[in-house]
Amino acid sequence: MPTGLDDLPIRDDLRGLRPYGAPQLDVAVRLNTNENSYPVPEPVVDAIGKAVAAELRDLNRYPDRDAVALRADLADYLGHGLTTANLWAANGSNEVQQQLLQAFGGPGRVALGFTPAYSMHPLLALGTGTGWVAGRRDAEFGLTADDAVAQVREHRPDLVFLCSPNNPTGTALDPAVVDAVLAAAPGMVIVDEAYAEFARPGTPTALALLPGHPRLVVTRTMSKAFGFAGGRLGYLAAHPAVVDAVQLVRLPYHLSALTQAAARAALAHRDVLLGTVAAIKQQRDRIVAELTGRGITVAASDANFVLFSVAGFAPGGDQRAVWQALLAHGVLVRDVGLPGWLRVTAGTPAETDAFLTALEAVRHVTAPSRKVGQ
Template identity: 85%
Template structure:
């Protein structure tokens, strides 16, 4: 039987494993930052009707530029954005891949401040873009001075900033984004996948877009909208950026079914986003409870919490799994990440953690 090593794949892909968190059948799944709440029945019906309306014309290609969907997304984002400033694709991963295809590539580099979203270096690899892992400071923070110094040192063609950051959960100080924009010679991509969960007073990079043609803000419907299975991500930027990614996008990349379902979801956003406050409450409960138990916990503006367990995090991960609770080992020694889910899921996680902590102390 032929193995992967027998194929003439690129040398820089040899020895790698596909990206992905474990998909295990356990009672409590809190490892992939999904929205734990099912889609409300009225929204299910609305999406079903929208899909049914498209079925008879599946013999035709979809709207290549998804204009109606982009108009809906622009209206949702506000900030005076127009359809010309918004682009949509199959998840924010494809958005960021298209950005690297347009502004990165062979002979160019992309920089990110790690730990951050682990797909960014993989997207760089897939597009032939050299990846530069810049460093964060104490407690995974990032100051203006630290960010600017590393951007000036490496002169990257693309800078990735996550706000809120994944896996730490903390939003960036707007001053950091402004300083990186001033220092970076190329594009600055602010990944705001978890923006809807940010604590009050958190400023979105969308507010900085006017007058900054090299700034891109990427979003997703996977998290707050509970639309992970629908695979819809989007960006907001200068119209010239949208024109640039259209040069590299695949023809008809968004199916007519995806566009219809996403439009129905955006139309019913009040119902879908109605779970955000409940999720934020569980997030804050996790942070407070783990800190009361003496654990170090990162501040979170997302729908997840990064917490320190001490020692080998894989031991704790397995102990939690044995109790039916699946969390995420993000590869940070001594740390684990848990998604904030329903109140019942939080109960299960905190109970399991109490048992695991007690066993560890014994």
């Protein structure tokens, strides 16, 4: 007898949900998932290949359970006086944040985030049985210290998620917001800095606030600036006690020997890999300038993407129709579910050319009839 998902005894709060994920379509220009458009340079490919090959003979043995050498390399990269004891790594920053929710959240506990923000945070909360409170930002997606503190005091969350730069808006937080939330929050404060390397000059990092704040956690990823999305390596920086806490819930040997070796080789060549950051920032700023010059509203961005308004686009500023029309022109951007807005990743100059050309072509026409899942 055929069995579907609804026929299985899954948790009630998971019924009717769909797996998280952006469309993976065979399109000429893919600017929907904030990947680094530049391939890994050949010298780094060779170095990673050699590092991974050196591990192959010993794959019959478990990897270093605590990834000590990798954590030491990550501490060296971040600086700020951090040591191996302050770092923890996992398969992407999503797993790091899931471990934080497993350790500090769970049934009967609540996490607070300020939306629109990274849509995985509430899903991670759901998966760990943690209650979720969708906090608010102002009409221009800003968040002031006073407003953030008022919401923290209202909800008394066990965890607060702050994104800087924020996804999907790209805006970085005023350090005063983080300071104020740290002073008001009764539990853990997690600052998601997945796009920190793309921030404009002078934009501070929450890493500087770690001394004296044992309940602050800063999460990062190698997926974006390092162009290591396929390598799946995320990490956190925090007080050593926080690292001890997440080790209570991590799966044994969660980071493979191959992942650790590849990530260490990438970190050893970070100057080469991060060489694309300036080029990507240039394209981001170009997109902002071009769209602003066309009278299109954009959110100020410190990330490798730009959130832009489709108000005034035909038909009726419906972002779903504009998304579809861009797709018909061979350009895939992201509909993040924010009415009237779309997000585009800053890629290569050629990809920016294609996006700007396609956007102008669809601005005053109706969307095509061909339909693809958003």
